[in-house]
Amino acid sequence: MASESVKVVVRCRPMNQRERELNCHPVVTVDSARGQCFIQNPGAADQPPKQFTFDGAYYMDHFTEQIYNEIAYPLVEGVTEGYNGTIFAYGQTGSGKSFTMQGLPDPACQRGIIPRAFEHIFESVQCAENTKFLVRASYLEIYNEDVRDLLGTDAKQKLETVNARRAWSSSRRSLRRGDQPRSVASMPVTAPRLWVFLSEHWTFPPRGPQPAVEVDLPSPVQSQHACAGECQSLMSISLGRLLWRSPSCRWGKEAGKETGTCLRPVG
Ligand SMILES: Nc1ncnc2c1ncn2[C@@H]1O[C@H](COP(=O)(O)OP(=O)(O)OP(=O)(O)O)[C@@H](O)[C@H]1O
Known part of the structure; x- marks a missing residue:
């Protein structure tokens, strides 16, 4: 390919x-x-x-097994090495999107890409040494213009959407703030450099006074999430490939504590 x-x-x-x-x-x-x-x-x-x-x-x-091995496997391997990856199926109704993505439990060769990817990721996590992984899953449906969290307590409830202009200006502020503690010049040449996507999740705590920005470093970077309590991720935007990691790298744990990946927007 x-x-x-x-x-x-x-x-x-x-x-x-x-x-x-x-x-x-x-x-x-x-x-x-x-x-x-x-x-x-x-x-x-x-x-x-x-x-x-x-x-x-x-x-x-052709079986989904072959499609997974030839197409999805390298991409999922990349994710376990810190790259972002997306697989989506597109086609008219009844064309076989669910068949390919979710598949059938039996026969095994027709198991879908999603369960295969889960299995692949967790096998990689089990085999990895000296690396901590954080695996998060969300399951959203966008139907017409409505977004629903299928794993939420009320899967019928539509999620709130934000004004794109406001989101972008806040994102820029977050990026500038995140740039400051980032070590770039001091990075040893021999440090294990990984291309890592910095992705930003806008989250809306149902009971919180303020929205928090959660900066998520996909595996294998050890990541702790800033969001306190229950939050519902609305969208995820890949902003760039920014950070590196060493085994001793530590990331912030609590919302508002501006260390590592943890940021809070000014306004
Ligand atoms: N490669 C395939 N081999 C055998 N059967 C298939 C294949 N692809 C799809 N089908 C069958 O075709 C039918 C429609 O497939 P599926 O439900 O996956 O379509 P879809 O694109 O997800 O539709 P919708 O958009 O309406 O949800 C199902 O009965 C499914 O089992």
Whole structure:
């Protein structure tokens, strides 16, 4: 596969019962070795099929296991080394997004990408030496313009959204403040340098007087979270790759205590 940061793969699902009953004919063929997909116009069988090339192309007989190993595995490995990664499925309703992402428990080769990634991450955590990990999971749904926390106490409650201009000016302030205690020039050349994303989570404590900014360093950086009490993460923005770590690195623990990763916005 090419080494671009964004990779696109396509998966063609088998026809469903309705399509078979309607006597539909497949118009898609796939050349997996070349990552190519061909679509034949059924009304113009004499014309050559339209050809599309992707980073990967999978047909109806491919299993999610193979897709995980070829596409998701390297990305999840990167996450365990401190890189950010996202996998998302896109397609019209009924095209197989849930089938690929969540999958079936049985047969095992069709288990989805999400449970496979969880297993992969926790295996890596178990095998790691001299590194502490903090694994957090959130499960949000964005439906139309509404955001809901599916793991929240009331999964039907819509989360509050913030004015983007206000969020950005606060983010800049947070970045400037976070830059000050950051050691850059004094970093020993031999220090274990990791490219780490600084991601910012806007959080809204249900019972707190002020919103807190939580700066989260993804694994393998040891991270303690600033947010006191119950908070609901609304969005996560990757702002840059900023920090390094050594085994003795310590991060702030309490909200408002401005050490390490812990920040509070001025206004
Ligand atoms: N690769 C596949 N092999 C076998 N069956 C599949 C495959 N992909 C999808 N299906 C089946 O097709 C149907 C629709 O798939 P799925 O529910 O994953 O679609 P979806 O894109 O998540 O739809 P929606 O957007 O409506 O939630 C399901 O019955 C699923 O089992």
